Amino acid sequence: MGQTVFIPRELDANEPRVAASPDTVKRLAGLGFDVTVEAGAGTASRIPDEEFAKAGAAIGKAGDVAKADVVLKVRRPGEAELKAYRPGTAVIAIMDPYGNDAGVAALASAGVTAFSMEFMPRITRAQSMDVLSSQANLAGYQAVIDAASEYDRALPMMMTAAGTVPAAKVFIMGVGVAGLQAIATARRLGAVVTATDVRPAAKEQVASLGAKFLAIEDEEFKAAETAGGYAKEMSKEYQAKQAALTAEHIAKQDIVITAALIPGRPAPKLVSAAMVASMKPGSVIVDLAVERGGNVEGAASGQVVTTANGVKIVGHLNVPGRVAASASLLYARNLFAFVETLVDKATKTLAINRDDELVKATMLTDGGQVVHPAFAGKPAMMIASSEHARPAAAKKPAAPKKPAAARKPKTSGGIA
Numbered sequence: 001m002g003q004t005v006f007i008p009r010e011l012d013a014n015e016p017r018v019a020a021s022p023d024t025v026k027r028l029a030g031l032g033f034d035v036t037v038e039a040g041a042g043t044a045s046r047i048p049d050e051e052f053a054k055a056g057a058a059i060g061k062a063g064d065v066a067k068a069d070v071v072l073k074v075r076r077p078g079e080a081e082l083k084a085y086r087p088g089t090a091v092i093a094i095m096d097p098y099g100n101d102a103g104v105a106a107l108a109s110a111g112v113t114a115f116s117m118e119f120m121p122r123i124t125r126a127q128s129m130d131v132l133s134s135q136a137n138l139a140g141y142q143a144v145i146d147a148a149s150e151y152d153r154a155l156p157m158m159m160t161a162a163g164t165v166p167a168a169k170v171f172i173m174g175v176g177v178a179g180l181q182a183i184a185t186a187r188r189l190g191a192v193v194t195a196t197d198v199r200p201a202a203k204e205q206v207a208s209l210g211a212k213f214l215a216i217e218d219e220e221f222k223a224a225e226t227a228g229g230y231a232k233e234m235s236k237e238y239q240a241k242q243a244a245l246t247a248e249h250i251a252k253q254d255i256v257i258t259a260a261l262i263p264g265r266p267a268p269k270l271v272s273a274a275m276v277a278s279m280k281p282g283s284v285i286v287d288l289a290v291e292r293g294g295n296v297e298g299a300a301s302g303q304v305v306t307t308a309n310g311v312k313i314v315g316h317l318n319v320p321g322r323v324a325a326s327a328s329l330l331y332a333r334n335l336f337a338f339v340e341t342l343v344d345k346a347t348k349t350l351a352i353n354r355d356d357e358l359v360k361a362t363m364l365t366d367g368g369q370v371v372h373p374a375f376a377g378k379p380a381m382m383i384a385s386s387e388h389a390r391p392a393a394a395k396k397p398a399a400p401k402k403p404a405a406a407r408k409p410k411t412s413g414g415i416a
Helices: 022-030 049-054 062-067 101-110 124-129 131-150 177-188 201-208 236-250 273-278 319-341 357-362 380-385
Strands: 004-007 034-038 058-060 070-075 090-094 113-116 158-160 163-165 169-173 192-196 255-258 284-287 304-306 312-314 363-366
Touching: 004 062, 022 034, 022 049, 022 319, 034 062, 049 058, 070 319, 090 319, 101 363, 113 357, 124 319, 124 357, 131 177, 131 255, 131 284, 131 312, 131 319, 169 177, 169 236, 177 192, 177 201, 177 255, 192 236, 236 273, 319 357, 357 363
Parallel strands: 004 034, 004 070, 034 058, 070 090, 090 113, 169 192, 169 255, 255 284, 284 312
Antiparallel strands: 113 363, 158 163, 304 312
């Protein structure tokens, strides 16, 4: 009997995604694993139990996790879930560790070997494992769809015998993967699109999609990118200059989509209440960073807020989960690609090489300890005691330098 991979049903009511698909079940079986999927795990992603069974999975119950060698999840397991996990189990998920120190401590206390998929380095070898990109891509698309559904006018210019409908003006703030997809989607729908980001490389990317770039392009702007392609936090002076430029621009926009995140930090505030008040009635703002405190003043998690001047601020949670059927298929492939690197092909067993660069970058806990560079050195008790303290200086590990043939970095001041 081979080692077992278990795919549980997500317990979070706001999480419809699942960590496997019929395709990845077949592929995991091909690696030598016995695969068990908890009953109902894929229902919200339009994958019935029968589809998993046809692909070769056993349909089990939550308690079957106790027999698992590998657990594939979407979200980090909670303390109550971890009570059923065996020490030494490899747990692979989006762990969301920053600011969730007690959750990280619980993983260490449970003795599991936990991998945080969002820490996957942005290198060519790991492209197929990049969950931030796969999920942010869909978030950017869905943000435009959500904006269009709240906006009570057409997006493209329409010339009719009865007159002309002007094209909607869409402004994207934060040009990571989500922002780039938002630009592309809004352009496909016929909107006039502008975008901004603190990262110089974003200017060319924005232009390549047919949108106009907006930024204060001074010396600080030209240096505003880390080696891994992530955005740096800008000075107060730069932020003030950029805010003045965007304030004037926002007042003329019909739709604004904000997607700015800096790894390990609260989302930067980009849109003030005054900017919101300057917009026309019926305008829409979609805040994709609302789960990290939000880019927009007045945004509320999980709500669509209508302001006194008739502007709608959309703060949906788990935006990739709003297209769960697509998001789950991509996420499942990301997980499989990583699991494949952890398997000894000769013995068809799990063989985690702790010297591998992917393992080093993503391993969060191991052997009862927190081992990730951003958290290492904090004993479990110390982490638990600082449950509400977000590590101010926590940074993602720098990604190894890419070979010349590697893709351009996808990360920026925008999501992913």
